[in-house]
Amino acid sequence: MRGHLTLGIDIGTTNVKAAILDTNTGKLVAFGSKEHPLFHPFPGWAEQEPGNYWSAVVSAIRQCLDQGRFADDIAAVALSGLVGVTLPVNDQGRPLRPAMIWMDARSEPECEDIRTRVGEAAINRNNGNRIAPWFIDPKALWIKRHEPHIFSAIHKFLSPSGYCTFRMCGNFTMNTGDAGLAYAYEYQKESWNEGIANAIGIPLEMFPRLYRSHELVGEVTRQAAEETGLRAGTLVAAGGTDISSAALGVGVTKAGQAYYSMGTGSNLGIMIPTEQRVEEYRILKWPHVLPGLTMFDGPMAFTGASLKWFRDQFGDSEWRLAERMGQNVFDLFTAQAMQVPPCSDGLLYLPYLGNTLSPNWHSNATGAFFGIRPTTTRSHFIRALIEGVAFDLYSNIRIAREAGVAVDGLILNGGPTKSRFWNQITANVVNVPLQVPDIGEAAPIGDAILAGTAAGIYSSPVEPLDRIVRIKETIDPDPKLHERYRAFFDIWSSFYQHVRGDMDAHRALVDRYHSG
Structure with missing residues (x-):
């Protein structure tokens, strides 16, 4: 049977x-x-x-x-x-x-x-x-x-x-x-x-x-x-x-639906009919599990990996506290980030801890913080990590829209999406409602x-x-906070473009001395 x-x-x-x-x-x-x-x-x-x-x-x-x-x-x-x-x-x-x-x-x-x-x-x-x-x-x-x-x-x-x-x-x-x-x-x-x-x-x-x-x-x-x-x-x-x-x-099974999956890396997936040609190659295309649908997909490399890197390198005290209290160690980090205002008092993070995928496709990219001041705290770095990941998503959404692909909302999945705080930051940055499935x-x-x-x-x-x-x-964005985020996003994008050439030179130097 x-x-x-x-x-x-x-x-x-x-x-x-x-x-x-x-x-x-x-x-x-x-x-x-x-x-x-x-x-x-x-x-x-x-x-x-x-x-x-x-x-x-x-x-x-x-x-x-x-x-x-x-x-x-x-x-x-x-x-x-x-x-x-x-x-x-x-x-x-x-x-x-x-x-x-x-x-x-x-x-x-x-x-x-x-x-x-x-x-x-x-x-x-x-x-x-x-x-x-x-x-x-x-x-x-x-x-x-x-x-x-x-x-x-x-x-x-x-x-x-x-x-x-x-x-x-x-x-x-x-x-x-x-x-x-x-x-x-x-x-x-x-x-x-x-x-x-x-x-x-x-x-x-x-x-x-x-x-x-x-x-x-x-x-x-x-x-x-x-x-x-x-x-x-x-x-x-x-x-x-x-x-x-x-x-x-x-449940993303129809053309026009979109979702955001977060884990070590993340993916923005927008469904399009397979017969539709979208002449935009900074965002990828590959088959859905459903015949006739193609995923217009923006992969991003260091999503949960960014906070995991911070945890592994600087989170000894949170590890010990989480074990003692029986809590999720990442909840202890986000609790600290909640004490910092949106846009992290100007601290910006490029989430490129080894390269960047969509939309920049830059193998020599590296992670970077910009805007550190004497008043910048550990909590600022944590919040900036989360916001930098959201900026990376927003850059892909903007490109998809420029290509004529509508993104009116996202269905969420993955470990970081279990944090309502992280989800609210994402909604405010990208300015679309986020649906959280049960x-x-x-x-x-x-x-x-x-x-x-x-x-x-x-x-x-x-x-x-x-x-x-x-x-x-459903998590709705705050339009006023989005305006603030969008202004800082412009600086975030400009900063990356200005240092891109230096990243290439830096990689060549690292490779030379590493091999020597």
Whole structure:
């Protein structure tokens, strides 16, 4: 008998989250999570060990299964994960090197090679995106140039979710969302373009077979069952990207809807019909988990990571107090930020702790504070961190509007959005209402819905959303505060543009002395 439960698993940049959905009630019955590490072996590099993805997936699943006798009733499982990751494996599925993730900026010379050999216009026309180290191809070319012995052994390039799907069912697969991060993927046709692949120099056979997110790709193998505790033969769906699965999980399913997902990094996702061409390439485009929809998406690199950096480097006292009082350490930081007026008495923060993604796409960008005075306190720095992240979002919203894409409100998801204080700052900066769904982590929920569709429990991924998604609060902006923020935003933007060239020179100097 087919089970009535489904399992969704999302592999985030630093955390794997899993959830079991009861399809009869539309409620989650179990949740598990497990952190996994991120490594920066050199300036501008960002890598992860694929085995750590799988270990965290196994841990999160077992946490869920420890909460009840669920395994025999799970009909299907689907995984999503972080995007823009170059993870090469051999023909046995074994990783050949650490995965180079989206924030890895080492492949700028390879980007220039693609611009010269293929052309920005050809990539734009085929894939809908710009040329930048964030994507799979430049990092793959870096391997080809610097590690040719590895490149010659590559059987497939997988995403983190594709690698763990392989570990789950033994098949090499790629969902169309992950494929959107490879330049050979022709997003308006849902197919590979062999001419583009050959021109870039990445053979098309190095990419797996394509699947839509709700399609079946296999069954849980006996070995995976022994590792995870799942029942062998449980159906496995293709899954999606972390951002598109989260969009489904909060009910963003129609053209014109938009949402803001916050975690280590963040994404502004605006839904457009796939056939619509938007000639703006500072903001990306990749497939939604729903066929026919494309996400006009602005990724930003250091969102929650900014406050996490401050916590790790300067938060010893908050750590100790949080442990003693049983509180969330981030709540202690935001309580301090509340004591500072909007715009932090002029202190501005550029949230670029390693590079900047949309809209500036500047691999040599670094974080910076501007406006420090003798009266600037620790609390000012905390509030400025939050406001700087909101300014980064606002810069993308303004560009989307200039491109003719309307943004009248945002549906929220992710860890930082649990803070009403942070949400109110965001609303005041971007000047649109924010809707907060009554939902935990949206991506694993979206994955569980995709799994249910693959198993035939749902006729489509949108069918169960009315029972699952509820909006619990709408946060409206304060127009007067927005005017203040907008004035400081102009200075914030101008400051970055003035120091951009110095950031490039600074990076060259750092690289020279680091290598020496």
